[in-house]
Amino acid sequence: MSQVADNAYRRQLEAVAKHPAMADENINVKPGLLDMPSNLLILIGIIGIAATGALSFMFNTKHALASYEVGVFTVTAFSLGGLFWNMVFHLVNAGWTGTVRRQLEHLMMMLPVCLAMIAVIVVVEIAFDGVLLSWMGLDPATDHLLEVKKGFLNTPFFVIRFIIYGVLWMILASSLWRNSVNQDATGDRMLTRKSRFMSAWGMPVFALSLAFFAFDFLMAMDYRFFSTMWGVYFFASCALGSIAVTLLVLCILRSLGLLTGLVTKEHTHDLGKLLFGFTVFWTYIAFSQYFLIWYSNIPEETAWFVNRKVGGWEYLAAILAIGHFIIPFLILLFRDVKRHVAGAAILAAWIILMIVLDFVWIVRPMVYLGDMAGESHAAGWILDVAAIVGVLALWFGFLLKRIAKEPLVAKNDPRMPEALNHRNYV
Amino acid sequence: MSVAEYFPMLKQFLPSGLQDPPPRFTGPNGKPVHGLVAQYSAVDPVCDAAEKVRDAGFTAWDLHSPFPIHGVEDVMGFKRTKLPYISAIVGLTGAGLGYLMQWWMSGNYEIVVQGKPPTAWEPYVPIIFEAGILLTAFATIGAMFAMNGLPRLHHPLFTHEAFLDSSDDKFFVYIEAKDEKFDMERTRTLLESTGADRIDVIEDE
Numbered sequence: 001m002s003q004v005a006d007n008a009y010r011r012q013l014e015a016v017a018k019h020p021a022m023a024d025e026n027i028n029v030k031p032g033l034l035d036m037p038s039n040l041l042i043l044i045g046i047i048g049i050a051a052t053g054a055l056s057f058m059f060n061t062k063h064a065l066a067s068y069e070v071g072v073f074t075v076t077a078f079s080l081g082g083l084f085w086n087m088v089f090h091l092v093n094a095g096w097t098g099t100v101r102r103q104l105e106h107l108m109m110m111l112p113v114c115l116a117m118i119a120v121i122v123v124v125e126i127a128f129d130g131v132l133l134s135w136m137g138l139d140p141a142t143d144h145l146l147e148v149k150k151g152f153l154n155t156p157f158f159v160i161r162f163i164i165y166g167v168l169w170m171i172l173a174s175s176l177w178r179n180s181v182n183q184d185a186t187g188d189r190m191l192t193r194k195s196r197f198m199s200a201w202g203m204p205v206f207a208l209s210l211a212f213f214a215f216d217f218l219m220a221m222d223y224r225f226f227s228t229m230w231g232v233y234f235f236a237s238c239a240l241g242s243i244a245v246t247l248l249v250l251c252i253l254r255s256l257g258l259l260t261g262l263v264t265k266e267h268t269h270d271l272g273k274l275l276f277g278f279t280v281f282w283t284y285i286a287f288s289q290y291f292l293i294w295y296s297n298i299p300e301e302t303a304w305f306v307n308r309k310v311g312g313w314e315y316l317a318a319i320l321a322i323g324h325f326i327i328p329f330l331i332l333l334f335r336d337v338k339r340h341v342a343g344a345a346i347l348a349a350w351i352i353l354m355i356v357l358d359f360v361w362i363v364r365p366m367v368y369l370g371d372m373a374g375e376s377h378a379a380g381w382i383l384d385v386a387a388i389v390g391v392l393a394l395w396f397g398f399l400l401k402r403i404a405k406e407p408l409v410a411k412n413d414p415r416m417p418e419a420l421n422h423r424n425y426v
Numbered sequence: 427m428s429v430a431e432y433f434p435m436l437k438q439f440l441p442s443g444l445q446d447p448p449p450r451f452t453g454p455n456g457k458p459v460h461g462l463v464a465q466y467s468a469v470d471p472v473c474d475a476a477e478k479v480r481d482a483g484f485t486a487w488d489l490h491s492p493f494p495i496h497g498v499e500d501v502m503g504f505k506r507t508k509l510p511y512i513s514a515i516v517g518l519t520g521a522g523l524g525y526l527m528q529w530w531m532s533g534n535y536e537i538v539v540q541g542k543p544p545t546a547w548e549p550y551v552p553i554i555f556e557a558g559i560l561l562t563a564f565a566t567i568g569a570m571f572a573m574n575g576l577p578r579l580h581h582p583l584f585t586h587e588a589f590l591d592s593s594d595d596k597f598f599v600y601i602e603a604k605d606e607k608f609d610m611e612r613t614r615t616l617l618e619s620t621g622a623d624r625i626d627v628i629e630d631e
Contacts, residue, residue: 287551294548297540333514335506425499
């Protein structure tokens with residue numbers, strides 16, 4: 001691509017660079033400021049995951065893997081959501097996102113960490129001949145429902161699919177990231193155009209790969225179960241979780257005295273609106289899925305929900321209905337909450353907690369499928385805490401390391417003037 | 427916005443409490459004064475004038491422009507609308523009524539469908555949702571019209587020939603006579619001090 005040719009655009013870049021909010025100490029984390037928290041988080045993560053691995057041999061591999069998967073799919077949802085929002089913001093040319101997009105790019109660039117952690121799951125599943133993905137260890141001839149699905153649910157194709165998802169996501173994420181950092185260096189606005197073109201074909205690719213990823217790793221844990229809404233259900237957590245993490249990160253950076261005048265209450269307001277919208281979207285998706293399966297009452301579908309209406313999981317479902325919908329819905333209705341740094345941060349942290357609990361509700365009952373006896377009880381909660389906290393801490397630790405390394409905004413983004421002057425008029 | 431202004435044809439039948447207050451000022455043609463309109467030919471003067479009128483404490487006044495002006499809500503001193511609170515309260519009421527209706531109906535006449543338990547909460551949800559949405563929509567539209575005084579077929583300002591330019595290249599500030607702070611002489615002096623191109627008295631028809 002050629003260098004920027006036209007003078008009007010160059011003057012715009014110079015005007016943005018001279019803006020008082022674009023001072024170096026405002027858009028760069030002071031070296032060493034985030035070292036301690038990120039190292040601590042990574043240490044907690046390593047300890048947690050190591051403890052999970054050790055306890056899996058002492059107690060129960062199935063339980064350990066399920067707890068680990070709760071954490072892994074939560075952070076994968078956050079990372080995939082980052083990829084999604086980057087593509088959406090490029091596609092719709094969202095001017096206000098000029099100052100917040102870099103943080104979403106960090107989320108999508110956490111995908112290698114997630115893919116590595118998912119690879120561990122794949123290896124464990126294959127090594128133990130199907131731990132949670134029970135179809136791996138079953139002879140298809142024994143179950144008609146597995147027999148008709150064996151063209152899709154077989155180990156070689158499963159591994160191939162996982163590699164395809166990983167390659168597609170890495171192509172999309174690393175290209176968008178490369179365009180963004182190259183633009184930081186050169187100021188070439190054609191890179192934004194390239195990113196937009198890439199997002200246009202990337203969006204359907206992303207939608208299909210995300211849905212099939214959710215089918216493979218989450219829905220197929222019970223190979224009898226099927227729900228056409230499943231991909232969207234997982235996507236709702238992706239879109240919601242990535243906005244929550246971004247909002248939390250931006251609020252923390254604001255409280256450290258960074259990004260003053262760049263990420264204002266107008267930006268937290270807009271991110272809060274997305275948080276509100278996707279809270280409702282998640283509820284809509286989750287309830288419709290449950291409602292239609294409840295009404296049609298087909299055994300191979302209802303079994304999935306029946307397993308979650310016994311053994312104490314029904315209380316978790318009630319907590320999700322109240323905590324994942326009613327509380328954030330009623331609080332986020334208020335404009336002032338979304339425009340207040342601490343208010344937005346608390347809501348974002350709450351939503352992150354609820355997304356973790358949602359994945360607990362999806363994954364953990366699978367441990368007791370068919371056989372409630374003989375599972376770990378006393379040590380169970382240690383495993384859950386170690387694995388979930390471990391994976392989340394590791395992911396957040398690496399995220400902080402990334403954030404500290406790069407400028408906090410894409411400073412040569414052509415949308416910067418609009419983002420700097422962003423206002424909600426209503 | 428008085429009831430009489432909404433339904434001028436009903437004026438004579440309304441009780442005295444709902445009638446318009448008697449006119450305080452009489453215009454050059456001997457009719458009651460509806461307001462004073464000042465004309466400007468650029469955005470900056472009209473915004474400066476709006477700030478002066480706002481700071482003078484007027485409430486029944488408006489600014490007319492051929493195109494949207496960014497930031498006009500600040501120079502006019504707009505407050506946030508109360509409409510969302512009306513929508514929320516009525517919406518929750520609607521959802522509650524939707525629940526009560528089903529509770530009463532299935533309590534009085536129990537029908538077992540598909541062997542589902544009659545006490546199941548699941549079928550209630552879509553009805554609760556729909557009832558909530560329905561009442562929210564009605565309340566929002568109705569309250570919006572009640573608060574902004576629309577729809578109305580005519581306004582005395584339309585009798586002012588020069589006001590037609592408000593959809594072309596002129597800007598107007600209009601202060602209504604029903605404002606408590608309105609006074610023919612002092613309001614005219616205020617508008618003159620803002621550098622208006624012309625100031626006209628608008629009379630009732």
